[in-house]
Amino acid sequence: MTRLAAFxxxxxxxxVVRHAVPAGAEAQGLAFALGxxxxxxxxxxxxxxxxxxxxxxxxxxxxxxxxxxxxxIISRTMARELQxxxxxxxxxxxxxxxxxxxxxxxxxxxxxxxxxxxxxLGVMYxxxxxxxxxIWPWLPVAPDVHGVPRLAMVAVSAALITSFSxxxxxxxxxxxxxxxxxxxxxxxxxxxxDLALIxxxxxxxxFVRWSLGGSEGEEVGIIVRLAWDVxxxxxxxxxxxxxxxxxxxxxxREVTLVLLALCVILSEAGRHFHFESxxxxxxxxxxxxxxxxxxxxxLREAVERGALPVLIVFFATAxxxxxxxxxxxxxxxxxxxxxxxxxxxxxxxxxxxxxSGIDAEHGRLVWMGLIPQAGVxxxxxxxVANEFPEWGRPLETLIVSLIGFHQLVGPVLFRQALxxxxxxxxxxxxxxxxxxxxxx
Amino acid sequence: MRPIPPEATEVGGSDPLDANxxxxxxxxxxxxxxxxxxxxxxxxxxxxxxAVIFVPVGYLLGPALLNVLSPAILSHLGPLVAVSLAALGVxxxxxxxxxxxxxxxxxxxxSVEAIATVGVVALATGFLFAQWRLELDLAAPxxxxxxxxxxxxxxxxxxxxxxxxxxxxxxxxxxxxxxLPILLGGILLAAMQADDWGLALKLTGLTIVVGLGIALAGxxxxxxxxxxxxxxxxxxxxxxxxxxxxxxxxxSPLFIGLVAGLYWSxxxxxxxxxxxxxxxxxxxxxxxxxxxxxxxxxxxxxxxAWLLVPYIAFRLAGKLLGGWLATKVxxxxxxxxxxxxxVPPGLLGLAFALNxxxxxSPATGAAVLSAVALGTLIxxxxxxxxxxxxEGR
Numbered sequence: 001m002t003r004l005a006a007f008x009x010x011x012x013x014x015x016v017v018r019h020a021v022p023a024g025a026e027a028q029g030l031a032f033a034l035g036x037x038x039x040x041x042x043x044x045x046x047x048x049x050x051x052x053x054x055x056x057x058x059x060x061x062x063x064x065x066x067x068x069x070x071x072x073i074i075s076r077t078m079a080r081e082l083q084x085x086x087x088x089x090x091x092x093x094x095x096x097x098x099x100x101x102x103x104x105x106x107x108x109x110x111x112x113x114x115x116x117x118x119x120x121l122g123v124m125y126x127x128x129x130x131x132x133x134x135i136w137p138w139l140p141v142a143p144d145v146h147g148v149p150r151l152a153m154v155a156v157s158a159a160l161i162t163s164f165s166x167x168x169x170x171x172x173x174x175x176x177x178x179x180x181x182x183x184x185x186x187x188x189x190x191x192x193x194d195l196a197l198i199x200x201x202x203x204x205x206x207f208v209r210w211s212l213g214g215s216e217g218e219e220v221g222i223i224v225r226l227a228w229d230v231x232x233x234x235x236x237x238x239x240x241x242x243x244x245x246x247x248x249x250x251x252x253r254e255v256t257l258v259l260l261a262l263c264v265i266l267s268e269a270g271r272h273f274h275f276e277s278x279x280x281x282x283x284x285x286x287x288x289x290x291x292x293x294x295x296x297x298x299l300r301e302a303v304e305r306g307a308l309p310v311l312i313v314f315f316a317t318a319x320x321x322x323x324x325x326x327x328x329x330x331x332x333x334x335x336x337x338x339x340x341x342x343x344x345x346x347x348x349x350x351x352x353x354x355x356s357g358i359d360a361e362h363g364r365l366v367w368m369g370l371i372p373q374a375g376v377x378x379x380x381x382x383x384v385a386n387e388f389p390e391w392g393r394p395l396e397t398l399i400v401s402l403i404g405f406h407q408l409v410g411p412v413l414f415r416q417a418l419x420x421x422x423x424x425x426x427x428x429x430x431x432x433x434x435x436x437x438x439x440x
Numbered sequence: 441m442r443p444i445p446p447e448a449t450e451v452g453g454s455d456p457l458d459a460n461x462x463x464x465x466x467x468x469x470x471x472x473x474x475x476x477x478x479x480x481x482x483x484x485x486x487x488x489x490x491a492v493i494f495v496p497v498g499y500l501l502g503p504a505l506l507n508v509l510s511p512a513i514l515s516h517l518g519p520l521v522a523v524s525l526a527a528l529g530v531x532x533x534x535x536x537x538x539x540x541x542x543x544x545x546x547x548x549x550x551s552v553e554a555i556a557t558v559g560v561v562a563l564a565t566g567f568l569f570a571q572w573r574l575e576l577d578l579a580a581p582x583x584x585x586x587x588x589x590x591x592x593x594x595x596x597x598x599x600x601x602x603x604x605x606x607x608x609x610x611x612x613x614x615x616x617x618x619x620l621p622i623l624l625g626g627i628l629l630a631a632m633q634a635d636d637w638g639l640a641l642k643l644t645g646l647t648i649v650v651g652l653g654i655a656l657a658g659x660x661x662x663x664x665x666x667x668x669x670x671x672x673x674x675x676x677x678x679x680x681x682x683x684x685x686x687x688x689x690x691x692s693p694l695f696i697g698l699v700a701g702l703y704w705s706x707x708x709x710x711x712x713x714x715x716x717x718x719x720x721x722x723x724x725x726x727x728x729x730x731x732x733x734x735x736x737x738x739x740x741x742x743x744x745a746w747l748l749v750p751y752i753a754f755r756l757a758g759k760l761l762g763g764w765l766a767t768k769v770x771x772x773x774x775x776x777x778x779x780x781x782x783v784p785p786g787l788l789g790l791a792f793a794l795n796x797x798x799x800x801s802p803a804t805g806a807a808v809l810s811a812v813a814l815g816t817l818i819x820x821x822x823x824x825x826x827x828x829x830x831e832g833r
Contacts, residue, residue: 006660010681013653017685020646028687031519035681039657042673084516257725305721308669309676 007043010036014066014073033078037316038309040066045312054415055175056168056315060407063319074320082317087267088260089314090167091281095263096307097170097187098241098285099299106184109358113185116356117192121162121200123348124341128158131340140330141398142391152211153391155204160380160399161341163197165410166190166278168372172411175311178418179426182362186369186414191282193370198229198276201380208388233275237283240266244284245292248299255302260310318374318407327401334401341402345370361421368417372410373403491790492820494728495813498735509736518798521733523683524726525791526697527719530679532618532788533701534712546609549770550616553762554592557617558624560758562588565750574746578632578804585628586796587747590812591755592621592762593788613766618788619698625792626695629799633690647691651699654681658700659707662714675718690799694791727787734794738813739806747811752818790816 014036041062048058068076106113132154137143142153169190173183244262248255266284270277288299327334346367353363381399385392418424501508509517538544566584569576576583594614630643658678665671682700686693704711793812797805 006657009657031684032688038677
């Protein structure tokens with residue numbers, strides 16, 4: 001009851017303050033929106049947990065309800081300003097995921113994981129490409145295009161629709177304090193799938209350029225770009241991870257601040273040098289955890305202190321940035337595509353579980369963790385829209401509405417999968433077991 | 441230069457900003473102590489006078505020289521600066537616990553001293569503006585009062601365990617003289633946003649109501665958090681909301697922070713203790729950020745030169761007069777005692793000047809900030825010379 005009163009009070013203050021400034025005259029709303037999100041979204045997450053939904057759903061719903069399309073306490077300008085923190089959030093989430101992965105246990109499963117991802121993506125592509133081809137005239141993208149250009153556009157669209165969200169997957173795991181074989185499987189799967197997606201998307205974009213009469217003979221450029229994207233990101237992250245590990249070992253002070261600074265560097269340098277910040281941050285976390293594991297509790301405490309506010313703001317921002325108008329305009333088409341995608345994921349995981357030797361119990365749950373879509377998908381859709389505005393913009397709108405839907409449903413399903421796998425709170429249990437028993 | 445007492449602090453004696461962070465000095469290397477304090481000031485422990493170091497560093501990094509802190513980055517740092525200012529206001533509010541009987545006369549004395557300083561500086565500079573016929577792009581009374589408010593803050597020091605009573609009282613007066621200027625500054629900034637005094641009072645009232653509302657929400661949540669991480673989120677959120685609301689409404693973050701700090705200080709339970717413990721984790725980075733932003737925002741012009749000398753001279757005169765008047769209210773003090781402790785201006789003057797510069801016209805705001813910053817640096821050095829040495833106590 002006390003918390004409910006505080007929740008109402010903060011929202012009331014937010015409403016009064018927000019509407020005390022005339023529309024169009026607002027400035028410097030970032031700290032206000034951050035403060036509001038930190039307190040009210042935390043409380044919304046807790047309420048959502050009481051009705052057996054993941055906390056991230058509460059954060060998202062808070063953002064949605066207070067965002068520009070509904071209560072408008074967080075204005076469109078504020079939502080855009082809040083997105084400045086997304087880069088930091090994505091890097092931190094991936095770093096935390098890297099810190100949770102034990103490569104020694106994962107190495108023995110690498111072959112079956114590669115097999116699993118390959119079969120899964122193959123089945124999804126085989127299912128989605130013909131479907132998209134068949135319904136293309138009814139999709140609000142470029143219905144009049146035929147022949148090879150249509151096939152190329154379908155290939156790009158299929159890559160976007162197939163894509164997953166390593167960020168949301170890792171964030172739900174981090175927020176649920178989940179740990180165990182299923183969590184590790186999911187992180188490895190979405191990361192491998194993300195790598196494969198970058199390759200598939202780049203090839204599909206080249207196919208589009210060729211089919212629409214664009215540049216030719218850039219195969220070497222593609223390979224170099226792919227190598228830079230993947231290998232460069234991993235190497236850059238590993239280097240920063242090693243530096244961070246040295247800092248933890250020899251200095252070890254103000255770890256929360258240094259951790260956040262590291263994430264800013266991973267995100268900003270990644271953007272500057274065209275690295276994949278998710279891969280770079282994951283690699284940094286892997287190096288710290290598996291090569292230069294720190295002693296003591298400083299890092300764990302820093303992660304707990306730093307990750308929680310960043311996660312809350314990240315999801316509240318995602319909720320406030322959901323474009324409800326796009327969802328309303330082509331919601332039915334998006335809903336049907338979403339159902340088709342979910343079917344393809346389910347079929348793909350079913351076939352992949354049989355062929356790869358992954359634990360059948362976990363294999364049955366994997367599809368629930370692959371529904372979320374977020375930043376990576378949106379980033380790729382923006383690339384298409386910028387290069388091919390004529391059909392890329394409508395495709396981007398469709399993808400945005402799909403993301404909106406998957407943002408709301410995905411975390412709920414994945415959290416449910418983690419509950420069924422018995423891994424929610426596993427990180428805390430592992431930590432408690434690792435602590436020495438009290439003397440006497 | 442006389443050695444600066446190791447317990448010397450920036451914002452206020454035993455107030456929460458520094459009280460729990462005594463610097464660790466190497467026992468056999470006393471000459472090393474100042475360096476240690478400078479190093480640990482980067483967020484690790486308190487510094488005697490961080491403004492002396494970080495304002496010049498900020499200027500070096502700012503647009504005038506290296507441009508590392510470019511105007512675009514400074515604009516991004518704006519919200520964080522507002523949060524830092526709100527945090528300072530909270531600290532002042534938390535330190536203002538007047539439940540002990542002997543504290544009340546000291547607050548009255550501190551307020552008398554502050555009013556005298558504001559009055560002397562504002563009236564004298566206002567008179568000079570009229571004589572010099574300076575062309576300001578802001579109403580001259582606003583600039584004069586802003587300079588007075590900036591001048592009235594003093595940097596107190598924590599009394600040593602064996603410090604005599606009159607010295608403790610002097611330090612406490614220097615500590616408490618921030619309160620009234622923050623209130624005055626809050627009204628001034630509200631008046632600058634409003635077309636008439638009615639609206640100014642309404643905005644001041646809004647600042648108080650919103651500050652109390654956020655403080656009440658924090659009070660409901662801080663002690664009921666399920667875990668340390670969640671408590672940290674609530675405290676951070678409350679500070680962000682305080683600073684963010686002030687920035688959004690273009691009001692004084694120091695004032696809204698003061699209101700919230702006062703509420704937490706007087707409310708039952710341990711909200712004040714929670715705030716002290718949590719904010720200690722990031723207070724020094726915030727202070728450093730504030731000083732760097734101040735340094736980077738400096739811009740020297742002819743107007744700065746016109747403001748600087750009167751600011752320093754009238755501030756000193758105001759402090760001496762204020763100190764003398766305060767001794768009439770708080771018996772047992774001598775003007776000499778008090779005057780020395782009131783000279784170092786501390787962080788709050790800079791904080792208010794930065795806030796003023798952010799919310800007003802760029803030319804006059806920058807000139808006021810630059811004059812106050814230079815005056816602060818000069819007064820800090822002067823204060824270090826005139827402060828009673830440990831041997832002299």
